[in-house]
Amino acid sequence: MYDNRPPDMAVRYRVSNVGERVAILPATCKTGAHSLARVGYRAQASERDGVVRVSCNACNENVDVDHFWALTLAGSPPARVELDDTPYADVLPVMVEPRDRPARQGW
Numbered sequence: 001m002y003d004n005r006p007p008d009m010a011v012r013y014r015v016s017n018v019g020e021r022v023a024i025l026p027a028t029c030k031t032g033a034h035s036l037a038r039v040g041y042r043a044q045a046s047e048r049d050g051v052v053r054v055s056c057n058a059c060n061e062n063v064d065v066d067h068f069w070a071l072t073l074a075g076s077p078p079a080r081v082e083l084d085d086t087p088y089a090d091v092l093p094v095m096v097e098p099r100d101r102p103a104r105q106g107w
């Protein structure tokens with residue numbers, strides 16, 4: 001399901017107002033086609049590789065080679081995970097199969 005492609009970027013973290021470490025994952029899948037909150041996603045962290053892979057359920061069903069983000073982990077495991085595109089607005093995804101991204105606010 002996953003391969004060892006280079007990571008797209010590092011995971012963004014924030015500290016909540018009760019002092020929890022929160023990991024922020026992109027809210028949109030790597031192809032730009034789906035909202036992960038709507039279609040569902042799978043996040044699989046690999047301590048050995050130091051990355052978390054975030055797979056879009058819709059793209060995974062269509063066997064899209066770019067169905068997942070690969071994000072570098074840093075520091076201790078977060079208490080919670082949130083979805084938000086804002087911290088990733090300047091990220092250019094590393095696509096295996098390059099394509100035009102759908103026009104979308106925030107990208």
Ligand SMILES: [Zn+2]
Pocket residue numbers: 029030031032033034056057058059060
């Ligand atoms: Zn998708």
